[in-house]
Amino acid sequence: AQPGAAKPAPAPMRDLDWGKLNFLHTTDTHGWHAGHLQESQFSADWGDYVSFARHMRERADDLGVDLLLVDTGDRVEGNGLYDASSPKGKYYYDIYREQQVDILCTGNHELYVAATADGEHLHTVPNFKANYVASNVDYIDPRSGERMPMAQRYRKFQTKNQKLDVVAFGFLFDFTGNANNTVVQPVKAAIREKWFQEAIREETDLFVVVGHVGVRMQEFKDIFGAIRKQNPLTPILFFGGHVHVRDATAYDPRSFAIASGRYFETIGWMSVNGDLSRTEAEALPTTGPLAFQRRYIDNNLLGLHHHTGRNATTFPTEHGRNVSATIANARRELDLDYAFGCAPKTYWMTRSPYPAHDSIYSWLEEEVLPDVAVNPNRKEVPRLVIANTGAIRFDIFKGAFTRDTTYIISPFLSALTYIPDVPYHMARKVIKLLNNAGKIMESAPMDSRFMGIPEQFAIRESIINEIPSSATHPNDARQKPLGDGPSERPNLTPGYTTRDDIGHDGDDTIHSGINFYVVPNCIQAEVAFPSEGEPATVDLVFFDFITPWVLMALRLSGGHYDDEDVQRYVDGTFTELMAGWIEKNWPRRC
Numbered sequence: 001a002q003p004g005a006a007k008p009a010p011a012p013m014r015d016l017d018w019g020k021l022n023f024l025h026t027t028d029t030h031g032w033h034a035g036h037l038q039e040s041q042f043s044a045d046w047g048d049y050v051s052f053a054r055h056m057r058e059r060a061d062d063l064g065v066d067l068l069l070v071d072t073g074d075r076v077e078g079n080g081l082y083d084a085s086s087p088k089g090k091y092y093y094d095i096y097r098e099q100q101v102d103i104l105c106t107g108n109h110e111l112y113v114a115a116t117a118d119g120e121h122l123h124t125v126p127n128f129k130a131n132y133v134a135s136n137v138d139y140i141d142p143r144s145g146e147r148m149p150m151a152q153r154y155r156k157f158q159t160k161n162q163k164l165d166v167v168a169f170g171f172l173f174d175f176t177g178n179a180n181n182t183v184v185q186p187v188k189a190a191i192r193e194k195w196f197q198e199a200i201r202e203e204t205d206l207f208v209v210v211g212h213v214g215v216r217m218q219e220f221k222d223i224f225g226a227i228r229k230q231n232p233l234t235p236i237l238f239f240g241g242h243v244h245v246r247d248a249t250a251y252d253p254r255s256f257a258i259a260s261g262r263y264f265e266t267i268g269w270m271s272v273n274g275d276l277s278r279t280e281a282e283a284l285p286t287t288g289p290l291a292f293q294r295r296y297i298d299n300n301l302l303g304l305h306h307h308t309g310r311n312a313t314t315f316p317t318e319h320g321r322n323v324s325a326t327i328a329n330a331r332r333e334l335d336l337d338y339a340f341g342c343a344p345k346t347y348w349m350t351r352s353p354y355p356a357h358d359s360i361y362s363w364l365e366e367e368v369l370p371d372v373a374v375n376p377n378r379k380e381v382p383r384l385v386i387a388n389t390g391a392i393r394f395d396i397f398k399g400a401f402t403r404d405t406t407y408i409i410s411p412f413l414s415a416l417t418y419i420p421d422v423p424y425h426m427a428r429k430v431i432k433l434l435n436n437a438g439k440i441m442e443s444a445p446m447d448s449r450f451m452g453i454p455e456q457f458a459i460r461e462s463i464i465n466e467i468p469s470s471a472t473h474p475n476d477a478r479q480k481p482l483g484d485g486p487s488e489r490p491n492l493t494p495g496y497t498t499r500d501d502i503g504h505d506g507d508d509t510i511h512s513g514i515n516f517y518v519v520p521n522c523i524q525a526e527v528a529f530p531s532e533g534e535p536a537t538v539d540l541v542f543f544d545f546i547t548p549w550v551l552m553a554l555r556l557s558g559g560h561y562d563d564e565d566v567q568r569y570v571d572g573t574f575t576e577l578m579a580g581w582i583e584k585n586w587p588r589r590c
């Protein structure tokens, strides 16, 4: 863990079930390779993960089984360790490569900005040349204009100990927001390609699909359908991401899919038992069942010690320590602990309802947006200022708001844009349409959920845990999370209490529950409105990311505007504007 990181508290644990084939899975780490310095349950860093993987590989060797590490993308954007350097990723690429990841793929965040895609092509792809798989992503060379696969389309290899043949794919969901130096082929088209049809006809013991795809998204179902049609009995294992939740499901009895959360809070564990080798299986009179297990490991040192049977002295390897030291140096050089101000209280994204005094969205709407959305030439003009909730990525904790926090909260280069003098009777309808457009904005790429937080692709209704449960046994499937308040098991720390298709026992650490309140796609501040009556026209100000939806909503309200009508409203990114607001409004020191 990093110097000064919060120390984890002991908690009741569930063990890992080892199988013949075992996996550790990271996804949507978004640059959090230093761990969560302020949150004890997630405060291990990438160096600790290096040590952990080493011990787990040794255990696999001792047992004569296999362990593979997989990563399903969105490794970048969302933390100062990646975002604060110039160029972005100056330190991150060399830190990430220290882990031996066996199969990895691209996420959408590797592709939003052309320079980020260049970085992926120049660094992570060659760093993991044999292991990086890009089944539906191409890169366009800026000099020659040549279009080429971002990496090999699929990977065929044998596991170390049991010599199991694996065919592995690496997919990205049907993402359309990529920069023009990359091409994302829709999954339905990719699986019709000759190379894919040949790959699924390879002689293999199992298929592994790593994907920056939610495990309940259609893209994974299509890939599963195509592989299964050709291979009625071969095990197919899916590792997903993008939606930022812990989740697991099975598409049929010989397949399994896991998603392992977000922000390096979680290390996913999947294990498989049964007749995996096709030659052995073919010799048997009938095909035996496969047994799949999953665990969501909280990324903290006490848990990692527990699962490896080690302690503070015997756990860290020299390699792991060096990686932790490299991260600490990078954080120091980037001055990530520089404080813009001191947050007077904690502001939550989804742990409190919106609106509320401790909702980050209420804070933005009531305090920040009215203050930063000011164009000096139009400051008297009444305006509606719309922000998409997906632009905010994390909670603000009471205490120092640092350079690191700015990227944690808002890593995007979002700009405030506007359409001047929109009739108010039209402009006022926009927010309602963005939040409740129903079927009109349901299908990609205009799916209105893309404006909101990724978690809400999976969680559609609030999860409130205020009623204490009567269940007390750690492995009791009836156990209900207990909320942030006083609990019947006072020793439990609040944390993930995941319910997936397999049951309620997926988390390695037994926690009391945390409330999740569903938030709207967008919020709106009314600024400089007349004290009485309604304005005839307003400036409609909004984050540039949501331009297509705003134009569509205006059209539905009878206003015919297009991209040419959209202008820059204020200089600077929203992240810079927010940091400036904090410097001005919150005390410098805590």
Ligand SMILES: Nc1ccn([C@@H]2O[C@H](COP(=O)(O)O)[C@@H](O)[C@H]2O)c(=O)n1
Residues within 6 Å of the ligand: 074, 108, 109, 112, 242, 243, 388, 389, 390, 391, 392, 412, 413, 414, 449, 450, 451, 452, 453, 454, 545
């Ligand atoms: N410039 C941007 C880019 C993205 N967003 C929001 O992030 C969501 C995607 O997040 P993932 O980590 O799941 O890829 C997207 O749906 C937007 O809500 C943004 O606000 N501005």
